[in-house]
Amino acid sequence: MTKFTLRFSNIAILLLIAFSSITLQSQESDLSVEKIMQDPKWMGTFPSRIQWGIESENIYFQYNLENDPDDSLYKIDLSNQSKILKVSQQEKENMIPRYGDYNDKKTEMLFTENGKLFLYNIRKASKTELIDLGERIIDPQFMANESKISFILNDNAFIYDLDEGTITKLTNINSGKKREGRDEKLSDKNQWIQDENLDLLEVVNERKEKSETSKSYRESVAQEEDYAFYAGDKQISGLSISPNGKYVSFNLIKRERGENTDVPNYVDQSGYTKDLPARSKVGDDKTEVELALYNIEKDTVFMVSTAELEGIKDLPDYVKDYPDKEWEEKVREVITSPAYFSENGEKAIVSIRSKDNKDRWIAQLDLENGSLTTIDRQRDEAWIAGPGLGWSFGGGTIGWLPDNKHIYFQSEATGYSHLYLLNVDNGDKKDLTPGEYEVFDPELSNNKKYWYLTTSAEGPDVRHFYKMPVMGGKMEKLTNMTGNNQVYLSPDEKYMAIYYSFSNKPWELYLKKTGKAEAKQLTSGQSEAFASYDWRTPELIKFEAEDGAMVPARLYTPSEETKNDAAVVFVHGAGYLQNVHQWWSSYFREYMFHNLLTDLGYTVIDIDYRGSAGYGRDWRTGIYRHMGGKDLSDQVDGVKYLVENHGINPEKIGIYGGSYGGFITLMAMFNEPDTFAAGAALRSVTDWAHYNHGYTSNILNEPVNDPIAYRRSSPIYFAEGLEGDLLIAHGMVDVNVHFQDVVRLSQRLIELGKDNWEMAVYPVEDHGFVEPSSWTDEYSRILKLFNESLLDK
Numbered sequence: 001m002t003k004f005t006l007r008f009s010n011i012a013i014l015l016l017i018a019f020s021s022i023t024l025q026s027q028e029s030d031l032s033v034e035k036i037m038q039d040p041k042w043m044g045t046f047p048s049r050i051q052w053g054i055e056s057e058n059i060y061f062q063y064n065l066e067n068d069p070d071d072s073l074y075k076i077d078l079s080n081q082s083k084i085l086k087v088s089q090q091e092k093e094n095m096i097p098r099y100g101d102y103n104d105k106k107t108e109m110l111f112t113e114n115g116k117l118f119l120y121n122i123r124k125a126s127k128t129e130l131i132d133l134g135e136r137i138i139d140p141q142f143m144a145n146e147s148k149i150s151f152i153l154n155d156n157a158f159i160y161d162l163d164e165g166t167i168t169k170l171t172n173i174n175s176g177k178k179r180e181g182r183d184e185k186l187s188d189k190n191q192w193i194q195d196e197n198l199d200l201l202e203v204v205n206e207r208k209e210k211s212e213t214s215k216s217y218r219e220s221v222a223q224e225e226d227y228a229f230y231a232g233d234k235q236i237s238g239l240s241i242s243p244n245g246k247y248v249s250f251n252l253i254k255r256e257r258g259e260n261t262d263v264p265n266y267v268d269q270s271g272y273t274k275d276l277p278a279r280s281k282v283g284d285d286k287t288e289v290e291l292a293l294y295n296i297e298k299d300t301v302f303m304v305s306t307a308e309l310e311g312i313k314d315l316p317d318y319v320k321d322y323p324d325k326e327w328e329e330k331v332r333e334v335i336t337s338p339a340y341f342s343e344n345g346e347k348a349i350v351s352i353r354s355k356d357n358k359d360r361w362i363a364q365l366d367l368e369n370g371s372l373t374t375i376d377r378q379r380d381e382a383w384i385a386g387p388g389l390g391w392s393f394g395g396g397t398i399g400w401l402p403d404n405k406h407i408y409f410q411s412e413a414t415g416y417s418h419l420y421l422l423n424v425d426n427g428d429k430k431d432l433t434p435g436e437y438e439v440f441d442p443e444l445s446n447n448k449k450y451w452y453l454t455t456s457a458e459g460p461d462v463r464h465f466y467k468m469p470v471m472g473g474k475m476e477k478l479t480n481m482t483g484n485n486q487v488y489l490s491p492d493e494k495y496m497a498i499y500y501s502f503s504n505k506p507w508e509l510y511l512k513k514t515g516k517a518e519a520k521q522l523t524s525g526q527s528e529a530f531a532s533y534d535w536r537t538p539e540l541i542k543f544e545a546e547d548g549a550m551v552p553a554r555l556y557t558p559s560e561e562t563k564n565d566a567a568v569v570f571v572h573g574a575g576y577l578q579n580v581h582q583w584w585s586s587y588f589r590e591y592m593f594h595n596l597l598t599d600l601g602y603t604v605i606d607i608d609y610r611g612s613a614g615y616g617r618d619w620r621t622g623i624y625r626h627m628g629g630k631d632l633s634d635q636v637d638g639v640k641y642l643v644e645n646h647g648i649n650p651e652k653i654g655i656y657g658g659s660y661g662g663f664i665t666l667m668a669m670f671n672e673p674d675t676f677a678a679g680a681a682l683r684s685v686t687d688w689a690h691y692n693h694g695y696t697s698n699i700l701n702e703p704v705n706d707p708i709a710y711r712r713s714s715p716i717y718f719a720e721g722l723e724g725d726l727l728i729a730h731g732m733v734d735v736n737v738h739f740q741d742v743v744r745l746s747q748r749l750i751e752l753g754k755d756n757w758e759m760a761v762y763p764v765e766d767h768g769f770v771e772p773s774s775w776t777d778e779y780s781r782i783l784k785l786f787n788e789s790l791l792d793k
Helices: 089-094 188-200 202-221 317-321 588-599 630-645 660-671 693-700 707-713 715-721 740-751 772-790
Strands: 048-052 058-063 072-077 080-086 108-113 116-121 126-131 137-142 148-153 156-161 167-169 235-241 247-254 262-265 274-277 288-295 300-304 334-336 348-354 359-365 372-379 398-400 406-411 418-423 429-431 439-444 450-455 464-469 484-489 495-502 505-513 539-544 550-556 567-571 603-607 653-658 678-682 725-731 757-762
Touching (some): 048 495, 058 505, 108 137, 116 137, 148 235, 348 372, 372 406, 372 418, 406 439, 450 484, 464 484, 550 588, 550 630, 567 588, 567 630, 567 660, 588 603, 630 653, 653 772, 660 678, 678 772, 693 707, 715 740, 725 740, 725 772, 740 757, 757 772
Parallel strands (some): 567 603, 567 653
Antiparallel strands (some): 137 148, 148 156, 156 167, 247 288, 262 274, 288 300, 450 464, 484 495, 495 505, 539 550
């Protein structure tokens, strides 16, 4: 790599604009960077956004058979499965939404369209408009008595009687504050002026006395006003109506904006620099959430207190690292879900998270007084997460069985996310899916006697769809293709539309009867150009880490004839993401790039390091309070595996990745210079104190409370360790990982006198690049870096 340092006058920020052409070494491959980074349409057309017609008669999906500018809606009719038909505009306008609220027998469905309420009769295929109130109706639900329908309008609960055709308003919830009377205490000065005026002007005094007499009379004969609740400066959210119409719950949310970062857009169409509004930084979370219960019969609202939850004052374990700081045991702030009512409406539960995300409680809500009783608590000294655990204001997988006494939910209590039942009457809890694997998206069958669920029971690298008795038991496997089987059940549950892919085969649509049958492929969208190349199936391996853990990885190995004894380590982004599996990767450009690198003789390893998804709680939380710890040592141990088992030259190792992968690349180049000779850090976090709250505070807590975690996790503190050749690439309008991150790092590198780095910036790109020219330029630079820094050694 060319060694240089550029400085702008007056400001010490290095910006090498990535416009220069790059001459690559000759390639012995049918692939090129230009080919694989062009518009993805070159690969073909592949289905997405699968949904069934409401009568289970056809499958709809986004597709593109006519080379349109964007995908359009297509369908396959079950009566003629060989034809893929483009859906006309008229048919789209007349389509019944797939998702609404069904009656118990699944013969009718409620839905809204343009704010109006409709009822669809599935047997008769007829659509009836029920209500048009001129305003947007939301969340219609059949009540326990299915002749009545609940719905929400303007943050209030209503009931529509199908038989009578009448509408009843259940609640009186208002925004803002109640208007108080005009009587107010006067200042001493104004009171003196008023008294003097009344003494001097007899008529004015008489009128005042008459007014007071009239007011007293009106108050004595006035009827008591209907109860009204005022939200004040808070927003109403998550309004939930009990099936018996006796109770309504809702959240009160107060959002106070923190100090956001503005991201300058230097190439706005106006020709002027415009600021893009972006997020605030970690530690700046001032959202307040309360839960309210509206008791209709008592005509009053109870504010639900969480102050008595089990362990609500518990301090986190990391406080022991700060013995000089006084830590106060106080009621922690929480985020509450809406109430989940039993099917008869007589019981309710609430999912509650502490804002420090160390606890998730499920509590039973007393509908007569709004008090809470803890029925399940999951505590994690790292942070609560995992499939089905939910985020923000949702409770994830949670609800009631029809018996009105069992609730279901997912928990990571055993170390893997599983489906549980809990009897609220006696507290008995049962893990329905025990084992060292994870459960995804469980849903009840139409008759509520079975579960349909996806799991990794056969291994973390595959996903299959199962059917299981509602109270637990043997799981019946309903898919059989190796890879990832994303199943969309037909409304009548007789068929499964399967969105399927394998390691070297992009997603296609398959159809299978629910049960023991073979799946039939319905789409085949690969272009001739894409299919003409023999895309590799990466080998799935495991190597031993320094702490004894077995680390999963994808391995791409060149032939002995082309092998150049150099290796490239790819680090996936997101942190909590899985990329070692047997299905088509979301990193499809990187997958193709790895095929190109392998053609050129490189060995490529792609590691699901500590912090990755798919392997349970301990793997997920292995980075707690130290990002750049085990997640980095896993990369180093992967290199040792390559050196010991694949004859790789230890002086010819490169590393690259984007976002979290860019962060790890920086940590690798700064902290492991003896391992990595070159690295490309793309859209990388350089200082975690400058990233967002929701992601960062879970892993590192907050900077003001746990500065140790931030100091050892942020690359900017270790920049003096840079010895190898470093490429930094970043979009200038990145509103996720702000361009400011690499600007600050570049200044640090300048001050340290480092000259073995360069930066490519992309003026029109956000966090995820969209322009083929940007992708091509970036990956041409990455390939040039590896060719020059590794092969010339």
